[in-house]
Amino acid sequence: MLVRLPDGTVRAYRRGITLAEIARDAGAHGALAARLDGAERDLATPLEADATVEWLTFADPAGRSVYWHSSAHLLAQAVRELFPQARLAIGPPIEDGFYYDFDIGRPFLPEDLQRIEDRMRELAARDQPIERIYVPRDEAMRRFEGRGETYKAELLRGIPDDPVSFYRQDGFEDMCRGPHLPSTGRIKAIKLLSTSGAYWRGDERREMLQRIYGISFPSQEELDAYLARLEEARRRDHRRLGRELGLFTFAPEVGQGLPLWLPRGATVRRILERYIVDLEESLGYQHVRTPDLASIELYKISGHWEHYRDNMYPPIRVDSEELVLRPMNCPHHIMVYKHHQRSYRDLPVRIAELGTMYRYERSGVLSGLARVRAMTLNDAHIFCRPDQLTDEFIGVVRLIQRAYRDLGLRDFWYRLSLRDPRDRAKFVHNDEMWDHAEGELRRAMQALGLACVEARGEASFYGPKLDVQVPNVLGKDETISTVQIDFYLPERFGLEYTGEDSRPRRPVMIHRGVLSTMERMVAFLIEQYAGAFPLWLAPEQVRVLPIADRHLSYARRVQETLRARGVRAEVDASSERTGRKIREAEVMKVPYMLVVGDREAAQEAVSVRSRVRGDEGSQPLAAFIDRVTEAIASRRHDEE
């Protein structure tokens, strides 16, 4: 019997040899499970025919999934032992760790978590083998029903297998497809992270279960490193830095999810807004201003009132009108398009706005600036002829690339969100339109030479879109930019342009957001930079630090000179020592500190301290200003 190993070698083995034995023979010590002719299997699996084997280790995502899946079983075993009445639901591995959902008739308390974690360690230390067993279907159902395992019984009803596979360790059994680790002792370092409520099968009309989240690693060092990463993410949390750096705040008197931009935060936002508006204008976008309110009739035409009502604030009745706070800007921009007749020669028309919108978000989902109820989108709608669609799309992608470069975002990927043709309810019916639009997007991405991941079923209901995914501090992808093709709203609003043949034609719409909402972008950038904004975005770019009070007037003069050149500069006029002033400027992450004393005042100079390079010594004020204004203008990220 011949077995092809991952290094390409082929070895002969006797029939019936297990994957574990082959792993040992091949020196694959890190193997947790294997892929046998492409299918994931336990190491205990015996081989009966020629095969190709790949090892799953903790180093690859599939191997980690096996590891965390077994960890979830260990969690369930510990809970079952400590809470014999517990009913088990599901316990899968997730991107970072695992969870298990239980029904124990009450919530878990923090002290329960500690006990469970301790028990898991004891169980792992016993290093019991994890075995796969097969149970006839009706026998399994009898067992579940006999023990009141209603959730497992429901799961089994959804599985056609007979017999069904179970995994058994140390007397504990759980229905599971596998694969799993060979033994519980492989789980070396365990941390239970949190508990929460979770709806059974994610359905808010069904039972609320108690979920425990955890993570595990093959060594304590790896666990410690993971926990340190979590700590680092907490340190960079935009809500914490927003308060510490005086960027924004919330007041219960104002309302939930309604941010107050403080001067420093408002400055960052204003710089971003100026940047993107200037950039868009240079690319032929026309910026408009439209009101935050509109008649409900507008949203009845657009379909939002029908499809999006749950996220809209209820109408305000005045005189004979009913007004709503707008949840989206597109209908307003469509009305701008309709202001006058358009010729095929006018297209494309690119209508842009920093459009403020209001969405009713359920209170539980609000989170700092990342999830708010009042937000301003860097929005635009491109109205073009069908033959211009590809070029316009390419133009938007290039704009996104440019903006990301200036913002220092290097890590991102493209997701092509397509319809799921089987899901007839979620997407408007017009297969020809969809096929055409999806094909256009694919071709455009090819023309750009950009790789993208296709995501079936992620399209919006009216058309396919390109989402730009950027990993945040925790490594989770966030959608920042999006480009959506829309054949639907032009139809609803009866949009037209006059074709070459003088006949009315229907334009295509592209909805696009580049910087996302200002709220979300600033939240993202705070975390990205850990509050240390690059020079061009820093709310305070330079702080002048007089050594003693007699240097105050020179410090003021330096400040005025900088401000006259457009540099955001402050003076620390406190009577503190220089060390203290430096510390405070460092804490506020000011990019440049200028220490000025007798020597500097006498020579029209400044002693430059960079927040990253430290003391750079004295230089003429004029030279510093030239250097700093050049660095700001070029939006360099390596100026420091």
Next chain:
RNA sequence: GCCGGCGUAGCUCAGUGGGAGAGCAGCGCACUCGUAAUGCGCAGGUCAGGGGUUCGAAUCCCCUCGCCGGCUCCA
């Protein structure tokens, strides 16, 4: 919205049935200082809000509000 946790000074937190505290920040005074915290002093709180139990509540119970972790949803 749902489940759970939390809410004491601007911030971080101690105080678990009987005097409301600390550090930092703030203010004042002194020092006038050369690259990450000068010293001394002062002020600051209906202990989230409301109701209840108790001779007595920051502390125990109930309700409301807000925040946090999830679920569901999402720019």
